[in-house]
Amino acid sequence: GAVVSQHPSRVICKSGTSVKIECRSLDFQATTMFWYRQFPKQSLMLMATSNEGSKATYEQGVEKDKFLINHASLTLSTLTVTSAHPEDSSFYICSASSANYGYTFGSGTRLTVV
Amino acid sequence: GENVEQHPSTLSVQEGDSAVIKCTYSDSASNYFPWYKQELGKGPQLIIDIRSNVGEKKDQRIAVTLNKTAKHFSLHITETQPEDSAVYFCAASRLTGGGNKLTFGTGTQLKVEL
Numbered sequence: 001g002a003v004v005s006q007h008p009s010r011v012i013c014k015s016g017t018s019v020k021i022e023c024r025s026l027d028f029q030a031t032t033m034f035w036y037r038q039f040p041k042q043s044l045m046l047m048a049t050s051n052e053g054s055k056a057t058y059e060q061g062v063e064k065d066k067f068l069i070n071h072a073s074l075t076l077s078t079l080t081v082t083s084a085h086p087e088d089s090s091f092y093i094c095s096a097s098s099a100n101y102g103y104t105f106g107s108g109t110r111l112t113v114v
Numbered sequence: 115g116e117n118v119e120q121h122p123s124t125l126s127v128q129e130g131d132s133a134v135i136k137c138t139y140s141d142s143a144s145n146y147f148p149w150y151k152q153e154l155g156k157g158p159q160l161i162i163d164i165r166s167n168v169g170e171k172k173d174q175r176i177a178v179t180l181n182k183t184a185k186h187f188s189l190h191i192t193e194t195q196p197e198d199s200a201v202y203f204c205a206a207s208r209l210t211g212g213g214n215k216l217t218f219g220t221g222t223q224l225k226v227e228l
Contacts, residue, residue, distance in 0.1 A: 031213055043219065044203070046216075049215055102146070102148065103160075103216055105150070105158045106157050108155070
């Protein structure tokens with residue numbers, strides 16, 4: 001089956017620093033990767049969509065300069081939270097999609113900015 | 115764009131009883147409807163999905179039904195067990211993977227009581 005690996009699972013960083021989250025599709029090539037943010041007891045909110053080798057498409061209200069997305073290969077996408085602040089603390093989840101496997105989600109990253 | 119509504123927001127059942135969660139969607143072009151189970155602190159896991167050319171699909175204790183005319187689909191869990199307790203999300207998409215984003219429902223917190 002399709003497996004997506006997301007790292008780290010938890011990260012604590014100081015306010016003003018940057019944090020990188022990796023998302024890898026382990027056994028399939030993902031044509032598109034999606035990045036979500038989830039607040040406690042809420043649904044997943046799509047932040048951006050990225051296709052390999054192209055610039056990411058951000059949802060309305062998501063700051064592209066703050067949430068940098070790189071999708072350099074068909075198996076790896078990264079989300080970098082730049083100049084993180086406490087309000088960026090959240091649960092971030094990636095999803096990789098392909099025609100054969102639909103949408104497969106990573107295990108999520110709990111970001112805490114102190 | 116697509117809008118997915120999900121009910122109920124919380125559902126409590128006795129072990130062994132059935133649980134039903136309902137979703138409606140607005141985009142008649144949506145043709146892929148997955149259901150995800152999310153446990154605390156983890157990413158969503160696909161439990162069953164259905165495409166628009168099928169009215170019903172079953173996998174052991176889990177079934178999904180789709181009514182394209184009414185634009186609604188439901189998740190049925192029979193013989194519920196304590197380990198079924200989690201948050202369940204429905205979602206809708208125009209295509210199976212390939213870059214089309216999923217739109218999620220608001221989630222249902224299912225609690226299976228002993």
